[in-house]
Amino acid sequence: MNVPMNDSASPADPATLSPRPFGAGPPSAFSPPTPWRRRLQVVGWIVAACLALTMGIIAWLAITAPLSRSLKPIAPPSVSLMSADGHLIARRGAVIDRPVTMRELPAHVPQAFMAIEDRRFQSHWGIDPRGIARAMWHNIRSDGSSQGGSTITQQLAKGVFLSSDRTFGRKAREALIALWLEAWLTKDQIMERYLSNVYFGDNVYGLRAAARHYFDRSPERLTTGQAAMLAGLLKAPSRLAPTSNLKGARTRAALVTQAMVDAGYITQAERNALPPVRLNVHATPDATTGTYFADWVLPEARERAGAVYGAQEVRTTLDWRIQRLAEAAIRRAPLGGAQVALVAMKPDGSVVAMVGGKNYQNSAFNRAVQAKRQPGSTFKLFVYLAAFRAGMTPDDMIDDTPITTGTYRPANHGGKYRGRISLRQAFAASSNVAAVRLTQKVGVDNVIKVARDLGITAPLTEDLSLALGTSEIPLYELAEAYASIAAGSYPVTAHGLPPEEQGWLERLMKRQRSFNIDELDMMRDLLSSAANRGTGSAAALRTSTFGKTGTTQDSRDAIFVGYAGGLVTAVWIGNDNNAPLPGGAAGGGIPARIWRNFMSGAINEAVEDAPVETQDADLVNAIANVSVETGIGNIGVGMNEDGLTVNIGGNQIRLPVDPQTPDQPQDVPPPRIAPTQTEPDNGP
Numbered sequence: 001m002n003v004p005m006n007d008s009a010s011p012a013d014p015a016t017l018s019p020r021p022f023g024a025g026p027p028s029a030f031s032p033p034t035p036w037r038r039r040l041q042v043v044g045w046i047v048a049a050c051l052a053l054t055m056g057i058i059a060w061l062a063i064t065a066p067l068s069r070s071l072k073p074i075a076p077p078s079v080s081l082m083s084a085d086g087h088l089i090a091r092r093g094a095v096i097d098r099p100v101t102m103r104e105l106p107a108h109v110p111q112a113f114m115a116i117e118d119r120r121f122q123s124h125w126g127i128d129p130r131g132i133a134r135a136m137w138h139n140i141r142s143d144g145s146s147q148g149g150s151t152i153t154q155q156l157a158k159g160v161f162l163s164s165d166r167t168f169g170r171k172a173r174e175a176l177i178a179l180w181l182e183a184w185l186t187k188d189q190i191m192e193r194y195l196s197n198v199y200f201g202d203n204v205y206g207l208r209a210a211a212r213h214y215f216d217r218s219p220e221r222l223t224t225g226q227a228a229m230l231a232g233l234l235k236a237p238s239r240l241a242p243t244s245n246l247k248g249a250r251t252r253a254a255l256v257t258q259a260m261v262d263a264g265y266i267t268q269a270e271r272n273a274l275p276p277v278r279l280n281v282h283a284t285p286d287a288t289t290g291t292y293f294a295d296w297v298l299p300e301a302r303e304r305a306g307a308v309y310g311a312q313e314v315r316t317t318l319d320w321r322i323q324r325l326a327e328a329a330i331r332r333a334p335l336g337g338a339q340v341a342l343v344a345m346k347p348d349g350s351v352v353a354m355v356g357g358k359n360y361q362n363s364a365f366n367r368a369v370q371a372k373r374q375p376g377s378t379f380k381l382f383v384y385l386a387a388f389r390a391g392m393t394p395d396d397m398i399d400d401t402p403i404t405t406g407t408y409r410p411a412n413h414g415g416k417y418r419g420r421i422s423l424r425q426a427f428a429a430s431s432n433v434a435a436v437r438l439t440q441k442v443g444v445d446n447v448i449k450v451a452r453d454l455g456i457t458a459p460l461t462e463d464l465s466l467a468l469g470t471s472e473i474p475l476y477e478l479a480e481a482y483a484s485i486a487a488g489s490y491p492v493t494a495h496g497l498p499p500e501e502q503g504w505l506e507r508l509m510k511r512q513r514s515f516n517i518d519e520l521d522m523m524r525d526l527l528s529s530a531a532n533r534g535t536g537s538a539a540a541l542r543t544s545t546f547g548k549t550g551t552t553q554d555s556r557d558a559i560f561v562g563y564a565g566g567l568v569t570a571v572w573i574g575n576d577n578n579a580p581l582p583g584g585a586a587g588g589g590i591p592a593r594i595w596r597n598f599m600s601g602a603i604n605e606a607v608e609d610a611p612v613e614t615q616d617a618d619l620v621n622a623i624a625n626v627s628v629e630t631g632i633g634n635i636g637v638g639m640n641e642d643g644l645t646v647n648i649g650g651n652q653i654r655l656p657v658d659p660q661t662p663d664q665p666q667d668v669p670p671p672r673i674a675p676t677q678t679e680p681d682n683g684p
Helices: 035-064 108-117 129-141 152-161 168-184 187-197 207-215 224-233 246-262 268-272 292-305 320-332 376-389 423-428 432-442 444-453 464-468 475-487 504-509 517-532 590-602
Strands: 078-082 088-092 311-315 339-345 351-355 397-400 419-422 546-551 557-564 567-574 628-632 635-640 643-648 651-656
Touching: 078 292, 088 292, 108 152, 108 187, 108 224, 108 246, 152 168, 152 187, 187 207, 207 224, 224 246, 246 268, 292 351, 320 339, 320 351, 320 590, 339 475, 339 590, 376 423, 376 432, 376 444, 376 464, 376 475, 376 517, 376 546, 376 557, 397 423, 397 432, 419 423, 423 432, 423 517, 432 444, 432 464, 444 464, 475 517, 475 546, 475 557, 475 567, 517 546, 546 590, 557 590, 567 590
Parallel strands: 078 311
Antiparallel strands: 078 088, 339 351, 339 567, 397 419, 546 557, 557 567, 628 635, 635 643, 643 651
16 A cells, blocks of 8 residues: 655655765764853863863972972071172171970960961961952052051961062962961961061061060060060061161051950950060170171161071172272271261262271271261252252352351351352352351251252251251261262162162152252352362362362361262261360361272272372361452452452552462361350341
8 A cells, every 4th residue: 555655754856955065974963062062162171271271380389389398497597798799798697596386375475476467367278368358459449558468378488488579470389388388287387487487677587586685585475565566577577676666666566456456365455454565685696797888788688588588699789899999098097086987879879888987896886877967068068059949050149258147146167258259159168157148048948948858857957057067967868968969860869789670659759850950050060169179179089079078066077078980979087975076177188088089999090199288288268269359449359269359440460379378278167056046147
């Protein structure tokens, strides 16, 4: 029986089928994948690629991160300070002691560290995502203050096992080591390692050594306040070390105790009852080498290195050859019982030589950095620059005559006056009365502003005596100010380590400002005049020399500051007990000759020492580089470095100075200042 076939089931008519392209295979027996299956395949490939990448990163971190070393005993740190040209300056070991044990410490000791450094230490697994997120949110919303999200375990990994660089690779290795430590050590073991090795300032590492150093007691006997102060040091151990910044350390300790309250470790009443922490410093002899420069730069080197353990080499800005020349110039100087200081820097503030005294072994006190002494007439730099900012020029005239009005009446040394002279002549001859009159004219506040602009941070008296350098400032700040003139921009900051790379915001906030070109040229004109033809002529080199002398009351301090050949140098001599120097020494004497002898070698310009008869000349406010003109009727009288000129009508008579008895200019020490002499001078 024939059954009729359904049209839909009947085979297709070959005539109606479109031909398949040549070479095409037979139709697939499987249906094409649906869209959701295709998306699942793509996700699978992405996950597989991410896993492969993650495994690769973990493998790289495992190779580069010192996992095998992280569980071994920690090597004590040491720092070798190197000169810019590769010579060893000093090698410093660390003050350390035996490790602490958690079960022997009072509970408030680790609690102080956890409260301020890692409040979730007991619960996280090496890294704290919540803490990182909180720190990021705070940093975004803050007005400049920053928080870190590192855990105590991460800090242990960073400070002990890794370098101090801030790259992403180092942060990744830090996190891996933290996870590794958490997997193999208990929380108590991690805390013990952390407390036993962290840096507490003053070259002291570990809680036991720090407790001994700052409080002369064992860590097992630390009070809550003492533990809080030590915990607070970890933010900036060199800057907050209580031996040098007790106020800052106490302020930070107060934040720690409040954090302990917030964490529930102590009550608010207990915090309020805590007595002020007092130091009982236990001095530890430093058995390693040291120099004035090394002592100055080491705290910053420690802080920049991040207290990394093991041997470190830190490159500094010091120039080995120039440092040796500075020391040789000091040794050759006829100082007698006086002390001396010298600091030399490039115009950008890179310190290339530093001498803080005659003998480091006898006295490690750094007179170039730590001492504050009166700068004398070297301070007139700020007075005259303020005058130029006010629109005056070196050719403007000023009275170099006795001040006869007002309660403050300074005088020129030896009672020598020149009448009406130019600012250039007044600066070169270091006239006291001219400087005071200028200060009165431009205003004390404007002189102080110039000093602040050029980097002077020391307190300054707000009266007319400021013009004569009666406020005490450290020598290196004086060198910074003169370096600003050499550089043509301000402020210049002295530094012993190469500057770190700054972010754009920090560069914007700390950018230097340029001088008005006319004001800069006029100031350099005055400094050249003073150094070559004025009170500082004993320092003059064949190359262009710029500088200024300074001598204080009764010759207690004698200073020369100047620059030549791309190097800025300040030299000071005086007595530590502030006693007068013998023989009425002045800035244009021994300091200027030390400066000249040192600078000639430093900039490779060989010179002979000045003749003895000109070296020891100490005539102050002499007539060299001074031109005075006056007139009475049809008679005119002029005086300059060539002699005396008398004009009568149209006739001129010239009386030259005896060449055998030149009047050698010297610096002007300011008169003794009575405490009540602070009223403005009302003289012309």
